[in-house]
Amino acid sequence: MHAPATAFKGALFPLRVLEPDARVQGIPEAVVQDIWASREFNTTDLRTTVGESVTILDPGTLNHNGGPDFTGARLQIESETAPGGVLNWTGDVEIHRTSGEWLLHRHHEDANYNRVVLHVVLLEDRHTGTLRRADGTLLPEIVLYPRLTASLRSLLHRFYTQEHKDFYCEAHWPTVPSDVKNNWLKRLALARVRMKAARLAADAPNQDLDELIYHAVLRALGYAKNADAMSELARRLPLDLLRSQTDAPDVEALLFGVSGLLPDLAEMLHTDRHSVEYVVDLRDRFERLQQTMELRPMSSVAWQYFRLRPANFPTRRIAQAAALLAPMTPESAGGLLSCETLESLKEALDSDKPKQMLRLLFQEEEPSGFWNEHVRFEQRSPGGSSRIGRSRADRILMDAILPLLLLDAEQRDDRRQEERVGVVLGKLPAASDEITRKFEHHGAIAGGALGTQGLHQLYRSWCSEGRCLSCEIGQHILSKSPEKG
Numbered sequence: 096m097h098a099p100a101t102a103f104k105g106a107l108f109p110l111r112v113l114e115p116d117a118r119v120q121g122i123p124e125a126v127v128q129d130i131w132a133s134r135e136f137n138t139t140d141l142r143t144t145v146g147e148s149v150t151i152l153d154p155g156t157l158n159h160n161g162g163p164d165f166t167g168a169r170l171q172i173e174s175e176t177a178p179g180g181v182l183n184w185t186g187d188v189e190i191h192r193t194s195g196e197w198l199l200h201r202h203h204e205d206a207n208y209n210r211v212v213l214h215v216v217l218l219e220d221r222h223t224g225t226l227r228r229a230d231g232t233l234l235p236e237i238v239l240y241p242r243l244t245a246s247l248r249s250l251l252h253r254f255y256t257q258e259h260k261d262f263y264c265e266a267h268w269p270t271v272p273s274d275v276k277n278n279w280l281k282r283l284a285l286a287r288v289r290m291k292a293a294r295l296a297a298d299a300p301n302q303d304l305d306e307l308i309y310h311a312v313l314r315a316l317g318y319a320k321n322a323d324a325m326s327e328l329a330r331r332l333p334l335d336l337l338r339s340q341t342d343a344p345d346v347e348a349l350l351f352g353v354s355g356l357l358p359d360l361a362e363m364l365h366t367d368r369h370s371v372e373y374v375v376d377l378r379d380r381f382e383r384l385q386q387t388m389e390l391r392p393m394s395s396v397a398w399q400y401f402r403l404r405p406a407n408f409p410t411r412r413i414a415q416a417a418a419l420l421a422p423m424t425p426e427s428a429g430g431l432l433s434c435e436t437l438e439s440l441k442e443a444l445d446s447d448k449p450k451q452m453l454r455l456l457f458q459e460e461e462p463s464g465f466w467n468e469h470v471r472f473e474q475r476s477p478g479g480s481s482r483i484g485r486s487r488a489d490r491i492l493m494d495a496i497l498p499l500l501l502l503d504a505e506q507r508d509d510r511r512q513e514e515r516v517g518v519v520l521g522k523l524p525a526a527s528d529e530i531t532r533k534f535e536h537h538g539a540i541a542g543g544a545l546g547t548q549g550l551h552q553l554y555r556s557w558c559s560e561g562r563c564l565s566c567e568i569g570q571h572i573l574s575k576s577p578e579k580g
Contacts, residue, residue: 122192124190125254126251126254127191127192127239128157128190129254131165131190131239132157133559134151135243135245136239136244138150138242143172143237144219144223144224144237145235147172147235148172148173149172149235149237150172151168151170152170153167153168154188155167157529162401162402163187163188163207163210164188164189166319167185167319168185168186168188169183170183172184172212172213172235184213185212185323186212186323187211188211189208189214190215191217192217193218193220193222194214194222194223194224194225194226194236195222197222198226202228205229206229206230206396208228208229209230209232209396210320210323210399212235213237214234214236215237217239217240217247218238219238223238230396261533261536261537262533262534262558263558264563264568264569265536267572268537268539270572270575275567275571278567280546281517282549283548283549283552283556284545284546284552287548287551288501288520288548289498289502291494292499292501295310295311295495295502296502304502305334305432305435305437308440308499309329309334309436311496312491312495313325313326314494316413316415316487317412320403321398321409321412324393324397324409325413327397328353328354328413332353332390336349337432338422341422343417343421343422344376344380345384346417346421346422347377348377348378348381349384350416350420351410351413352378352381352385352392353391354398355394355397356398356410356413357378357381357472360375362473363472366472369465370469370472370474370475373472405470405476406484408470408471410469410471411470411481414466415482415483417463418430419432419433421433430460431456431457431460437503440496440500441500443455443456444512444516444519449518449519450522450523453519454485454488454489457487457488458483458488460482461480461481462482466481467480467481489523489544492519493523493548497516500512501513517545520543520544521544522544523544524544525543525544525547526544528547530550530551530555531550533554534550553566557569
């Protein structure tokens with residue numbers, strides 16, 4: 096039985112109001128979130144409501160801020176138009192009790208939900224299989240109820256009665272010797288970094304390491320909300336094409352022109368003259384370059400500004416990418432990505448102060464002076480440096496550079512370079528986030544970025560999966576438990 100819809104007579108146009116579905120009364124949405132996160136449903140031959148096969152590689156991370164429920168999910172969805180018949184998706188997952196709640200919450204009018212790659216509902220209704228995003232594209236959707244591995248009554252009982260635990264062995268965590276925990280976390284951290292390198296290589300197959308670094312750096316510059324858009328920008332503008340330019344403003348024009356973020360002059364009627372002239376120059380350069388190149392501009396709606404600090408706006412990040420790609424001139428050695436990127440990184444890694452030298456490679460290049468007074472083309476902002484900050488430089492090292500330097504070392508069987516990567520990982524500052532705080536509550540302190548990565552890998556691949564028997568910390572605890580007999 097579907098939710099009733101009320102029609103108001105006498106209106107100038109048909110007006111229908113979707114009323115809440117009585118079947119979901121008393122079922123919190125958090126229960127459906129738990130079912131999705133813990134995969135309490137049969138994933139064999141999982142299909143969308145229109146019959147497309149779905150493989151869940153990573154359900155994503157629960158989002159405690161505004162926006163979609165899970166971020167960073169990785170899925171494979173069958174598609175007749177994709178190479179090999181499968182599309183690889185990385186994006187957001189939205190959870191609802193019924194399909195109609197997508198409309199009730201007006202997500203179909205909100206561009207911030209255009210990154211949702213899968214809609215997960217507990218129960219179907221008359222809207223199931225018909226939902227669209229704000230950009231008009233059809234939204235893939237799955238229904239969980241027919242696939243639950245336990246009765247809904249038992250899942251609700253567990254949700255309301257279970258004792259909250261951050262992880263299974265939290266009571267025993269303080270009793271485990273530090274060397275057992277640290278050695279295991281270090282191994283897990285390096286495994287996680289290798290996984291990152293493998294994903295980066297898979298996203299840009301048959302590319303040399305300089306090209307891979309270029310793709311990875313742009314993605315890392317994109318921050319979480321614009322990572323996919325930056326990856327698409329890198330795909331549309333190969334590194335060789337950008338390196339062939341001899342004028343830094345031409346590089347900037349290519350990046351902004353292909354990104355789709357160069358505004359029309361009609362959008363700048365209330366903008367100061369200097370800003371208008373800057374945009375006119377970039378547009379003229381891009382139109383000239385378009386005449387000799389095959390360039391496919393992106394849609395501006397691919398980029399997110401919602402809930403971002405101005406320093407993280409995509410326009411500012413693309414300007415920073417342009418500085419990293421600036422060509423060599425008599426006055427400048429050029430940006431890190433302009434030539435021999437891998438060799439420059441290896442030289443910095445082999446220096447007496449590898450962490451500081453690697454950071455410097457990303458912080459020494461400054462975008463054109465325009466970006467010291469702007470974060471968007473259309474309006475001025477308070478003055479200040481537009482260079483990449485230390486925290487973002489560290490994030491680029493963590494997410495892009497160190498994984499690929501580790502990949503390079505393993506390809507050449509260079510044990511010394513492997514060790515140097517581990518040293519820098521240990522010296523980069525630890526992050527504090529939802530996962531690391533679970534362990535901090537029980538006395539664990541992440542030792543640098545290496546410890547952060549180790550805790551993430553431990554929680555995601557062992558604790559969340561209940562793999563205590565194959566975890567060295569779990570094995571130690573079990574080995575010290577009193578024998579049953």
